[in-house]
Every structure is written in structure tokens, then in C-alpha cells.
Amino acid sequence: MEKQFQLEYTTSIFRDVQIEFVKKANCRVSAIDEQGPLVYVKVEEEKLLNDTILCVPYDVHSDRSTQELRCECNLFESSGVLCCHCLEVFHSYKVYKVPSCYVLPRWSKKIKRKHIYVKSSHDVSRSDESHVAFRGLCAHFYNVAQEFVDDDEETALLHVALEETRAKLAAHRAKKRSESMAETQTNIGSQSSNDVDVDDIQAPSKVTTKGRPKSKRLGSALEKSIKNSRRRKQKNSPPVVRPHTLQDINHCAVSSLNGPEQAGGFMSLLSSFNKKWD
Template sequence: MLLIPCVSSSPIEKQFQREYTNSMFRDIHDQFIKKADCDISSIKHHGTSIVCEVDQQKIMFDMLVDSRYQVVYCSQSSEVQCDCFMFQLNGILCCHILVVLLHFCVTAVSSQYILFRWSKNVSWRHIYIRSIIDMDRSDESMTIFRKLCSEFYNVAQDFVATPEVAAILRDAMGSARYKLKEHKESEHQAAYVPNAINSHTCDEFPVSMDELQSPRRVPTRDCSMSTRLGTDLEKSIKKRAHKYKNTHNHNKEI
């Protein structure tokens, strides 16, 4: 498998390149690129914890916007957290955390930030089989999932700053969840009804394709169809002739 090249000489980026699939490493790759737009404005020490203010410049609606984030890094436990909550939402370390880790010359991130489900070293047999058989669908689903997470992250980052706004977002998510549940149930019912009808029909009328294409034969006891029809016709003719003969003789006698 060809590896996506790193954009920096950081050992952390190489760690993710070594551990993650190409699909997921692209997202890490993007964060290392965005790291160039970040700058640490202040550093405060609180025991073993270090609180850093990170300023980031980004373009929104063709305008240059400055944003400030707070990153807390614990050198003793190697834990790190940013108030953009990107790792909690997407499972990816943000560019703000990366710039802080590189500032303090951290060469490797803790294993808790390397999610096993995205590792290319997974050796579960059933996951391997699915990745071979349904690879296109899995890639498509993963792409949709990542885009949705990114869109939600952008909304939360740009608009959610107060409990009131967070409540609006939660209400919207609850409404969307309800609609998605109804849609899923309607799809399930639509798929179940035709199958149930076909199953009921097959059980009630167990016929083969040959029987549907041609009429079923009715077996006769002692003679064929043509012989039986000929005998009936002969009897009818004899009966009419006998009746005519009797009538003719009766008229002669009169």
C-alpha cells in the first residue's frame, strides 16, 4: 500500500502515518497543514498542567477571522485537551493541540489518541472480509460520516458559545433524530411488505415455472381425450338416427 507523504518532519505525523489507514491519515494530514495558521500567544503553568492560548487565522465567507482556543497539556500524564473539542467529536487531534505538542518537543502522542478502529494493523478476520467484499460501500459510508462530523464541528465551533445556543442546536438534533427514525422505519416497512406478500403467495400456491407457462394436464382413466370425444359423438349420432327412424316408421303406419 502506498503511503500518503507527510507534510512535516514531525515524528507525531509519522506516528499517525504508520498507525492509521490512508483514509484517516488524510484528516490528520489536513490538521498538520492548518497548524501553519496557528500561533501560541500565551503559556501559563499550573503545577503539571500547562495552559496555552492558541490564535488561529482562517477565512470565513471571504473574510479573515481570528479565533482563540485554549489548550491544556499535562506533561506528566501526556493528556491534552482543546476547547474546540475536535477530538471528542471526530476522533482527530486538532491543529491547536498539534502546535502545542510540537512547541514542547513531544515526539509521540499517548495511545489513547490513536483510535484502534481506524488502525491499519487491525487483524480481525471479519473486518478483513468485509473490507474486501464491501470496500466501495465502506469507503462511501466513511466519507459521508467524516463530512457530517466536519459540518457539525464547524457549526458547533462557529455558533455555539452560550447555553441558549447549545439548547437550540440540541433541539434541532432531536428533531432531526426523530425524522431519521421515522424515515428508517418507513424504509423497513416498505422493504418488508413486498417480501411478505411474495412469501405468502409462494406458500399458498407452490407451483413451478413450467406449470405457470402451460396448463396442467388432467389424466384420464382408460382412454385418451380424442378417443373419448369420438365415442361421445358417435353415441349422439346413433341416438338421433334411432329417434328419427322411429318417428318415420310411426308416420308410415298412420
């Protein structure tokens, strides 16, 4: 039975089957109840728990006519692998080949799998052109590999063709990169030849800044008009003559008492001052 699973199943599933074959050494048939073609078998499995061996019973129902088994652990129904209890029942009845119903084709390594890159809900946000191109290339490669994988010579030729294609693509990428670098250097040279002198560089244009304009401040026009009027008055007004001090006035008064000529001169000076101020 183990050899049969080894030839049919993939490596990962066969390892799970081997675990059940190892556990079969701890199982033994304790009771059998036959009712025609139906057989009820009680299988005890020894389990080690805290240095104590426990015998756990399992009921296995068998049908001799179809060689079908059903264990209450339901391992085959849940994972598709026969449990150690069913294997022990087959061994007790000297069945050395498992019925085909227990060799599931989905675990077989001989099946040709046709599925390719099934789009899931996670790929909705990745619907750009590069992702679409990638999925198309993967589908093409998968179909080609699936067609020529059965023959060793064809597989070797396919490997050689893929390596040659990869080398051509690498050379094409290097050529494009060198051409782009040469074009970039040419553009830089043409720009340097057309550069202007430093003396021709002008200052940047003045840009109005954000904020309240000074010319539109409240009262600025009134202040400017007052200043302008003051300046005009200062320009048009005659030079200011400082008045005589008190000593000068007393001296003039005394001199006026001494002579009429001097008094007339002082009065004429006062009248001239009054005319200018008027």
C-alpha cells in the first residue's frame, strides 16, 4: 500500500501518508462484528500522554463487497488522506492494494494541470499595462513549457532557446542604454554652446509681494498733501528777522529822547517791521 501511494502521490502528500503508516504501528484491532457484508471493527490506538499510554478506541465501518471503509475520525473526508485506523483494518484483512476510490486524482503527480494565473480580487488594483503584459507572458511561457515538458530533448532545446532569447534581450537593453546616454551627452553639449555670458544675465523681475500695499494705507494721501503744502509755504515765505532784545529797545528809547532825528529813525524802523509782518 505504501508503495502504491509513493507511485501515485506527489512528494508532499506522500509524506502525510507516511505519517499515518508510522502511526499504524500503534494500532490494533480489538473487536470485530460481522453482519453479512457489513463489518464493524473497533481499533484501539495507543497514544503517549504525560508518560502514560492511553488506548483510544475508534469505530471503523467496512463493506466487503465494495471494500469501502469509514472511520469515525473522518481524516479522509477532511484532508483526503487515509487514517492509520483504516490502514490497520486493510492490513488485518490482508488487503495489499488500496481501492482506487482512496487514491484521489487531485494529489496525483501524473495529472496534467491546465490552470494558469487565475485572476483574484487582490489583482483589481494592479490592472496596469505592465501587469497585463506580465500575465500574458507568463501564460505564453506556461503553455509552451506544458507542451514540451514530457520529452527530455525538447526540454533541453527549450532551455537553450530561452537562454539565447535572454542574451538577445540583454544586448538589446544595453544598446538602448548606450544610445540614450550618447543622446543625453549631445544635448548637454549643444546647450553649453548656446549658453549666454554672465554679463548678459539680468536680475529677476520684481514680483509684488503679498500683504497690504503701503500706498493705499488710510490717511497717507492726506499726510502727503499736508507735507507738500508746508514745503510750498516755506519756499514762498520771506526770511525771518529776529526781533531786538529788551536792551536794544531800551537803548533806542533813550536815544529817541535825546534827539528827534534818532526818534524818527526808530519809529520808521518799527513801522517797517509792522508792514513786513502784515
